[in-house]
Amino acid sequence: MNVYLLQLVNGIGLGMLYFVLAVGLSIIFGLLRLVNFSHGTFFLLGAYGCFQLVSSGLDFWWTLLLGPLAVGVFAWLIEAFLFRKVYHLPHELHILITVGLALVLQEAVIMYWGPLGNNVAAPDLLQGVVMIGDFVYPKYRLFVIGVGAFMAVVLGLILEGTRLGAIVRAGSESAEMVSLLGLNIRSIFSMVFAVGAGTAALAGVLAAPIRGVDPFMGVEALGIAFVVVVVGGMGSFAGALVGGLLVGIVQCMMSTVWPQGANLMIYVAMALVLLLRPNGLLGRS
Amino acid sequence: MALPLALSSGSLATELLIYAMAAMACNLLLGYTGLMSFGQGIFFGLGSYASGLLLLHLKVSMALALLGATGIGALAAVFVGWFAIRQRGVYFVMLTLAFAQMFYFLAYSMPDITGGDNGLLDIARPNVQFFGQEMFNTGSPWRYYAFVGVVFLAVFVVMQCVAESKFGRTLLSIRDNEARASAVGYNVKSFKLLAFVISGAVTGLAGGLHAMLTGIAPLSSIEYHVSETILLMTIIGGTGNLFASVIGAAAYVVTADWLASVWPRWMLLLGLLLIAVTLYMQKGLWGVLERAALALRSRRAAAPAAAVEAGQGEQA
Numbered sequence: 001m002n003v004y005l006l007q008l009v010n011g012i013g014l015g016m017l018y019f020v021l022a023v024g025l026s027i028i029f030g031l032l033r034l035v036n037f038s039h040g041t042f043f044l045l046g047a048y049g050c051f052q053l054v055s056s057g058l059d060f061w062w063t064l065l066l067g068p069l070a071v072g073v074f075a076w077l078i079e080a081f082l083f084r085k086v087y088h089l090p091h092e093l094h095i096l097i098t099v100g101l102a103l104v105l106q107e108a109v110i111m112y113w114g115p116l117g118n119n120v121a122a123p124d125l126l127q128g129v130v131m132i133g134d135f136v137y138p139k140y141r142l143f144v145i146g147v148g149a150f151m152a153v154v155l156g157l158i159l160e161g162t163r164l165g166a167i168v169r170a171g172s173e174s175a176e177m178v179s180l181l182g183l184n185i186r187s188i189f190s191m192v193f194a195v196g197a198g199t200a201a202l203a204g205v206l207a208a209p210i211r212g213v214d215p216f217m218g219v220e221a222l223g224i225a226f227v228v229v230v231v232g233g234m235g236s237f238a239g240a241l242v243g244g245l246l247v248g249i250v251q252c253m254m255s256t257v258w259p260q261g262a263n264l265m266i267y268v269a270m271a272l273v274l275l276l277r278p279n280g281l282l283g284r285s
Numbered sequence: 286m287a288l289p290l291a292l293s294s295g296s297l298a299t300e301l302l303i304y305a306m307a308a309m310a311c312n313l314l315l316g317y318t319g320l321m322s323f324g325q326g327i328f329f330g331l332g333s334y335a336s337g338l339l340l341l342h343l344k345v346s347m348a349l350a351l352l353g354a355t356g357i358g359a360l361a362a363v364f365v366g367w368f369a370i371r372q373r374g375v376y377f378v379m380l381t382l383a384f385a386q387m388f389y390f391l392a393y394s395m396p397d398i399t400g401g402d403n404g405l406l407d408i409a410r411p412n413v414q415f416f417g418q419e420m421f422n423t424g425s426p427w428r429y430y431a432f433v434g435v436v437f438l439a440v441f442v443v444m445q446c447v448a449e450s451k452f453g454r455t456l457l458s459i460r461d462n463e464a465r466a467s468a469v470g471y472n473v474k475s476f477k478l479l480a481f482v483i484s485g486a487v488t489g490l491a492g493g494l495h496a497m498l499t500g501i502a503p504l505s506s507i508e509y510h511v512s513e514t515i516l517l518m519t520i521i522g523g524t525g526n527l528f529a530s531v532i533g534a535a536a537y538v539v540t541a542d543w544l545a546s547v548w549p550r551w552m553l554l555l556g557l558l559l560i561a562v563t564l565y566m567q568k569g570l571w572g573v574l575e576r577a578a579l580a581l582r583s584r585r586a587a588a589p590a591a592a593v594e595a596g597q598g599e600q601a
Binding site for chain 1: 315321368371372374375376378379380382383384386387390391393394509513517520550552553555556557558559560562563564567
């Protein structure tokens with residue numbers, strides 16, 4: 001079988017995971033104008049939530065629901081009691097407070113679960129591989145692609161087809177105008193932040209059986225999420241999808257051509273996009 | 286300046302001075318020019334590698350090793366700065382972040398030069414020579430501290446001059462209102478670039494000194510984490526003036542050393558401190574000291590409240 005074709009499919013799988021990871025970061029920036037360096041931590045919490053629930057005997061399927069939900073509620077509280085106070089301050093201070101929160105939570109994770117990594121088993125149903133002709137692909141990765149596609153459709157429908165989505169899109173243009181129209185933009189901010197953090201946690205749950213869990217996966221994920229969001233366009237939903245797929249595919253393709261350079265290339269791409277099209281490939285100016 | 290004598294360990298005191306230099310350099314960008322650079326680790330790491338390579342392969346003198354570290358820091362700053370200053374605000378921050386990651390993975394993917402994951406090991410610290418004549422032995426930690434102390438003082442004086450010069454004042458005007466500075470006729474980009482180069486050179490020098498302190502130039506010296514640490518020291522100290530950065534670095538290094546021995550999860554407290562700085566003390570430790578000094582003075586003089594308010598107005 002063609003190795004490039006395999007890497008392409010691998011890249012799509014990874015890219016869908018990156019989309020789920022980064023879409024929240026993008027929408028949060030678009031609406032709240034918050035540069036959220038704690039986004040990777042919600043991914044981390046999702047992954048450890050999955051690990052904790054599975055190792056205490058709960059079915060993996062439940063963690064897909066409970067992990068993101070718990071993290072979403074937690075993020076809602078963080079937004080309401082902490083981040084809400086800094087929106088009016090310069091971006092530098094957003095970075096400072098979110099870096100602070102990320103440090104606190106990462107250290108808390110190490111305190112509770114220890115500094116070493118752990119493995120999480122995929123559910124029985126998704127163990128093994130599927131074969132289509134001579135094409136072999138792990139079932140679990142196919143499942144990740146499916147969940148990613150499902151999330152893309154659901155979020156897309158909400159954003160484009162519902163009244164709430166319209167408010168969020170309008171808020172990204174001008175939050176002030178939306179609140180002048182008599183809508184409670186504050187509560188919408190909280191909800192969007194919670195959903196954004198929840199999707200990052202979902203990505204964490206999905207990633208746990210693939211790569212295991214360790215306390216530093218949040219920092220790693222944050223770097224990737226920034227690349228995806230910058231490449232696609234900060235604040236753009238479609239950009240997160242395209243950016244996620246692009247980064248995933250480039251990373252997988254590079255790993256056959258020049259493995260050490262795979263990560264180098266995606267940051268070169270990030271810098272190029274920032275220089276040539278700072279609003280991203282799909283962003284509006 | 287001689288206060289680190291209160292510390293029991295010479296290498297801890299040296300580390301303090303090295304990070305104080307790096308924080309001052311960061312402050313020149315953040316406090317004076319309004320540029321939040323996540324790329325200071327690039328210059329620090331390259332400085333470490335440069336002095337390490339020069340000492341390992343060419344057995345150069347102390348002066349040449351430090352010159353190499355400073356030079357490579359400045360050179361990298363020209364490169365990174367030339368691109369980064371093309372964007373502003375969040376986009377600038379993201380660009381410096383992208384460059385920081387690029388240099389890290391570059392160092393990682395060239396193990397023949399950088400030693401890859403292991404880094405450069407067994408870097409011997411040379412003595413200070415003058416035309417082949419040994420001037421000063423840097424063998425013991427405290428002797429090396431004395432040498433770094435002299436370098437630090439020189440850097441501090443130079444940086445202070447830069448900050449107080451017309452150039453420094455122009456940087457402040459760019460920070461406060463870039464459009465106006467540009468309209469008055471200043472070439473904003475070349476000012477920003479020069480600030481970058483000075484900052485990169487000093488950070489590179491700090492990196493070189495650090496490699497000689499520890500005897501290694503590990504991959505972690507060019508990590509994103511170093512950029513973050515330097516930035517945090519600078520912000521914790523306060524960005525109003527250069528001495529605040531020294532306080533920030535001192536507070537960070539000493540507290541980290543102390544807490545790390547008491548409680549391995551001390552970074553949690555650092556995180557809480559950052560949140561507190563954001564919410565309640567945006568001028569950093571310097572701002573807190575300033576307020577405390579002001580309160581003390583007004584209590585002693587029992588001055589009317591109006592005078593205090595006027596004083597605060599001046600500070601702001």
